[in-house]
Amino acid sequence: MTPENARLHQLRGGLAPVEVGARGIESIARNADCTRLRAIVIAGLTPNDVIKHVLGEAADVMSPFAMTLTQAFERRLLDNAGGSLLTVYREKGYLEPQDAKIVNVADVAPRDTHVDRIRRERETRRLIDLKMRGDPTAPNLILKPRLTLTIVGVSHAIELDYLVASDKEPFYRAGVIKSYADRGGKTNNAHVRSAYREAAVGTLALRQLLEEAGRPGDLAGDRVDMVLKAPASFSPRLFAAQRAESELASLSRALSAAPSDLDQIEQMLPAGASLADPAVIEGLPNHYCSTCKEHCSLWKHCRAQAQAQGNAIILGDQAAEQLAAAGSLNRAMDLLNGVGRPPDNRAEAVLAAELQAASLLLERIANG
Amino acid sequence: MADLLAVVARMRALEKGEAVPIVSQSQVIIQPHARIVTMLSMAGEDTSVHAVAIGRQGVAPQIKVAPDPRRRDDQYELLLWLLPQFEDYYAWCRAEGTFPQIWVSSDGALGHLDTLADRLRFTEDTQVKRLGELWTYAGERSPIAGQQALISATTALRAHYATGQQDTEDEHLGALLTWIDPPAGRDILAAVAMAETQPMGAKTDPSFDAAELQPAVALFNKARQDGDVRAEAFHAGRIQQMLETVIRPIYAATQRAMAILDRPRWKANAALDILGRQEAAHFARFMQNRDAGYRLPYNDSAKAAAFKIVARERAVDNVEAASIRHDRAARERGAESGRVLRGTIVGRDKVKLAPYTFETRMVLSTPQESLHLRAGEEIWNLDDPKLCLRVTGIERRGPFSWVSGIVEKGKKAALLLNIGDVVDLGPHDPDWDASIREFAQMSTRLAVPPWTHSEVMPPPVPSTRPRPNDLLAAVERMV
Numbered sequence: 001m002t003p004e005n006a007r008l009h010q011l012r013g014g015l016a017p018v019e020v021g022a023r024g025i026e027s028i029a030r031n032a033d034c035t036r037l038r039a040i041v042i043a044g045l046t047p048n049d050v051i052k053h054v055l056g057e058a059a060d061v062m063s064p065f066a067m068t069l070t071q072a073f074e075r076r077l078l079d080n081a082g083g084s085l086l087t088v089y090r091e092k093g094y095l096e097p098q099d100a101k102i103v104n105v106a107d108v109a110p111r112d113t114h115v116d117r118i119r120r121e122r123e124t125r126r127l128i129d130l131k132m133r134g135d136p137t138a139p140n141l142i143l144k145p146r147l148t149l150t151i152v153g154v155s156h157a158i159e160l161d162y163l164v165a166s167d168k169e170p171f172y173r174a175g176v177i178k179s180y181a182d183r184g185g186k187t188n189n190a191h192v193r194s195a196y197r198e199a200a201v202g203t204l205a206l207r208q209l210l211e212e213a214g215r216p217g218d219l220a221g222d223r224v225d226m227v228l229k230a231p232a233s234f235s236p237r238l239f240a241a242q243r244a245e246s247e248l249a250s251l252s253r254a255l256s257a258a259p260s261d262l263d264q265i266e267q268m269l270p271a272g273a274s275l276a277d278p279a280v281i282e283g284l285p286n287h288y289c290s291t292c293k294e295h296c297s298l299w300k301h302c303r304a305q306a307q308a309q310g311n312a313i314i315l316g317d318q319a320a321e322q323l324a325a326a327g328s329l330n331r332a333m334d335l336l337n338g339v340g341r342p343p344d345n346r347a348e349a350v351l352a353a354e355l356q357a358a359s360l361l362l363e364r365i366a367n368g
Numbered sequence: 369m370a371d372l373l374a375v376v377a378r379m380r381a382l383e384k385g386e387a388v389p390i391v392s393q394s395q396v397i398i399q400p401h402a403r404i405v406t407m408l409s410m411a412g413e414d415t416s417v418h419a420v421a422i423g424r425q426g427v428a429p430q431i432k433v434a435p436d437p438r439r440r441d442d443q444y445e446l447l448l449w450l451l452p453q454f455e456d457y458y459a460w461c462r463a464e465g466t467f468p469q470i471w472v473s474s475d476g477a478l479g480h481l482d483t484l485a486d487r488l489r490f491t492e493d494t495q496v497k498r499l500g501e502l503w504t505y506a507g508e509r510s511p512i513a514g515q516q517a518l519i520s521a522t523t524a525l526r527a528h529y530a531t532g533q534q535d536t537e538d539e540h541l542g543a544l545l546t547w548i549d550p551p552a553g554r555d556i557l558a559a560v561a562m563a564e565t566q567p568m569g570a571k572t573d574p575s576f577d578a579a580e581l582q583p584a585v586a587l588f589n590k591a592r593q594d595g596d597v598r599a600e601a602f603h604a605g606r607i608q609q610m611l612e613t614v615i616r617p618i619y620a621a622t623q624r625a626m627a628i629l630d631r632p633r634w635k636a637n638a639a640l641d642i643l644g645r646q647e648a649a650h651f652a653r654f655m656q657n658r659d660a661g662y663r664l665p666y667n668d669s670a671k672a673a674a675f676k677i678v679a680r681e682r683a684v685d686n687v688e689a690a691s692i693r694h695d696r697a698a699r700e701r702g703a704e705s706g707r708v709l710r711g712t713i714v715g716r717d718k719v720k721l722a723p724y725t726f727e728t729r730m731v732l733s734t735p736q737e738s739l740h741l742r743a744g745e746e747i748w749n750l751d752d753p754k755l756c757l758r759v760t761g762i763e764r765r766g767p768f769s770w771v772s773g774i775v776e777k778g779k780k781a782a783l784l785l786n787i788g789d790v791v792d793l794g795p796h797d798p799d800w801d802a803s804i805r806e807f808a809q810m811s812t813r814l815a816v817p818p819w820t821h822s823e824v825m826p827p828p829v830p831s832t833r834p835r836p837n838d839l840l841a842a843v844e845r846m847v
Binding site for chain 1: 369371372373374375376377378379380382383388389390391392410411412413414415479482483486487532533534535536557561571572574575577578581582585666667696697700701704
């Protein structure tokens with residue numbers, strides 16, 4: 001066990017590690033300031049595991065209807081040696097007729113065992129090496145590749161949907177398959193950004209792999225691919241080579257802070273404490289915000305904590321920003337009502353005057 | 369201040385443990401004949417309707433369930449059951465010269481109806497297609513400012529109340545209603561957390577799906593596959609009961625939202641009368657176009673999109689102009705943000721320019737700090753639409769701004785005002801016909817698609833005009 005792994009093992013306190021995957025790593029970038037979330041993910045757990053195994057509550061589940069649909073759509077694209085996926089790439093002109101080499105890594109080692117996982121990793125690496133060497137037999141589509149992304153000196157495995165590159169292209173792009181319906185301008189932008197970030201996790205893993213091989217990481221580029229489904233049908237809609245610079249940047253920023261966070265997390269915990277202890281989880285600083293509900297099962301706990309602490313974020317991002325000078329919601333309430341100690345500084349005095357003026361205006365508007 | 373107003377309202381709500389009103393006048397029309405439509409989709413199947421409840425304010429819902437909406441026959445049976453309800457309602461509205469109104473629980477439910485409209489109008493079944501077209505009226509109107517055709521209960525309530533929680537949390541109708549009518553003797557936050565456990569959108573709870581609904585649907589499908597008619601009917605009945613336990617509370621909550629907004633507490637708002645007339649006109653045009661056989665495309669052409677963008681922008685301006693005139697809260701917010709000049713008349717002169725030619729000049733002073741005014745702009749008396757002032761100068765003197773201008777229209781009305789009177793001046797009356805004039809102009813200009821929308825770049829045409837020495841200064845002079 002590497003020293004970092006031993007530290008993480010200690011942090012987990014006997015809980016079995018899980019593969020957080022691209023989605024788990026992506027969630028860190030959604031709330032980079034949340035130490036609680038980062039600690040959990042870096043330790044090789046997910047918020048859902050913590051809810052279930054540490055807090056002893058019912059974990060979030062995916063609807064079986066949605067799961068069936070997602071699996072069916074993925075199967076439709078990847079079955080028959082990825083024929084449907086290849087077709088959509090050809091139709092859009094991203095792959096030429098000669099770009100027909102497809103490998104499904106899951107076929108090499110299909111089982112969910114430790115040995116098969118390692119075999120999938122090795123096979124993915126071997127296939128990518130072919131491309132790096134400029135071998136003409138390098139596949140154009142690698143389905144279900146298994147890559148690793150090193151955070152805090154520990155490898156986190158990620159299984160992507162696919163990698164794609166034509167013979168002419170120097171290296172692969174990561175691609176994700178989502179069963180959201182493509183509704184043009186009406187497609188939920190948050191879903192799209194999240195999918196791009198998930199693919200961008202793959203791009204970061206490719207960059208690390210290139211750098212380990214002594215190649216420039218930039219070869220992995222800053223573009224990702226996404227396949228959605230047409231509304232009410234299983235026809236794929238391809239969005240190839242989409243710009244993901246901002247997603248890559250936000251991920252890189254969030255992950256680059258991770259090494260010092262592991263030290264910080266260990267320092268925050270009492271000696272011998274671990275994340276398997278509910279009190280330790282509750283004690284880790286969180287950063288509850290309005291988007292937590294979208295990706296983190298712990299949001300209700302963090303909200304309750306924010307409410308108990310009188311954190312202005314419980315009234316929204318705008319309130320947190322506007323009331324920052326007061327430091328807490330309770331203090332802001334005092335300033336609004338002109339009670340408690342007088343303003344500590346000029347910023348508080350200005351805020352108090354503005355809050356009281358706004359309150360008078362509200363009274364006039366609502367009851368006038 | 370305008371931003372802080374929303375924050376203070378939320379603080380007051382949290383302090384009181386109850387939502388606080390943020391306006392005194394109605395912000396939405398409630399048609400007495402409005403239909404409440406509650407639909408549940410199957411998770412992942414955004415274009416499905418697993419169950420629907422339809423009714424009106426004060427009326428129990430009619431409920432229809434498709435045991436497995438993934439089967440087209442089941443789905444179409446439900447949709448065809450809905451079609452006459454909308455066809456008759458739209459026809460009645462047309463005959464009455466009014467507009468149909470659909471109430472849904474939340475923005476999520478509104479999006480579901482819009483998705484369905486987009487999908488159904490491209491099906492091959494002419495009747496289902498017709499339902500999609502009828503729903504498209506509501507779907508297309510939903511993003512337009514001031515529309516009254518498709519109302520989300522959460523949006524309507526949020527226009528009247530502020531709660532002590534985050535904006536996004538207000539999207540749960542149950543939580544929002546708990547803030548508005550909190551249970552006596554209970555902690556509001558605990559009550560809200562409890563309310564949130566009940567689905568209020570367009571989907572069932574995933575754990576409910578896993579534990580109850582999916583097994584029932586699987587048994588239903590097995591019975592059908594085995595040709596066991598009794599078992600099939602039994603499981604269909606179970607699915608109906610399960611979904612009714614979910615859909616009825618959502619329908620009831622939407623009804624409750626309408627009842628709250630119908631309370632006499634909310635004073636009349638003349639701006640809504642204007643919006644109602646506009647909505648009726650839009651509806652009449654929409655139905656005429658359907659009669660004429662014009663198709664509703666999924667994606668607009670570049671030209672149609674340009675027209676729609678202009679219409680939307682014009683709608684925003686017109687709704688704002690109407691609200692500032694007739695809605696006290698909007699007027700006050702306008703004065704705070706500086707879009708409305710609230711000034712005291714400090715000077716008024718009638719100046720003779722030539723024989724029989726006079727000019728009326730006015731000077732107003734205001735303590736407003738963030739005034740959005742420029743020289744040359746025309747502003748109108750919000751309480752007397754006859755009076756229009758062209759701003760000629762704005763000067764800050766100590767804590768006051770002095771705004772001087774020439775009365776362009778309503779000179780007699782201006783002379784009736786006294787020194788010391790406080791007047792509110794703002795944008796022109798809503799001009800609903802302006803977009804028609806703009807469309808005529810755009811039609812001419814866009815008769816040939818501009819080069820920005822074609823593959824061919826036009827050849828560069830060197831300017832014959834002399835280049836100014838200081839380009840930036842020249843641009844600034846144009847502003």
